[in-house]
Amino acid sequence: MSRKCQITKKKVKFGNKRSHALNTTKRKFNINLKKHKFWIKKQKKFIKLKLSTKAMRIINKKGIENVLKNIKI
Template identity: 55%
Template sequence: MSKVCQITGKRTRVGNNVSHANNKTKRKFYPNLQKKKFFLESEGVWVELKVSTKAMRTINKKGLDATLVQAARKGTLSL
């Protein structure tokens, strides 16, 4: 499975390691993804999502239903 957040759409970014001598080598910045089970109250089922920690904070703040609707509207939701 790819390293993409199902809610926010965060994915792996590419950048450089820069040494003291200013040598640059390619590296990857991975998002902080976690597999987490959430209870979807409207359906009465548990849903397992691969989400970033920022998305977890958003779900805690807005609720799972509202966050899923917003992610579907944005086009980042992949179930």
Template identity: 50%
Template sequence: MAKKCQVTYKKPMQGNNVSHSNRKTRRRFMPNLQNHRFWINNKNRYIKLRISTKGMRILDKYGIEKILNKKKIILDKLL
């Protein structure tokens, strides 16, 4: 499964580890992804999303149904 949020589409970033001597080695910054299930009232069922913590805050602010209507691709794949 891709390390990508299903709401915000956050994915791993690339950058450098920088040591005290200023040596640079490549690294990846991973998004904070959580598996979470949400109750959908109009479908009377749960859906499971792999979502970042920032995505959870967005869902709290706007509501799950409004976000899923905006992103119909997610809803079609899950239901």
């Protein structure tokens, strides 16, 4: 599975590493991904998601069931 958040759809970005002399080399900006297990009361089961920390904050604010209504997994 790729390095992509299942809720926010964030993914790896590419850019340049710049030295003091302004030389450029390619680099990756990885996102902060975590694997987390959530309990869904209506279905009475756990669901595993690969999330960015921003998505975890969204779930804490809105609730897992509201977030899953808007997103297809």
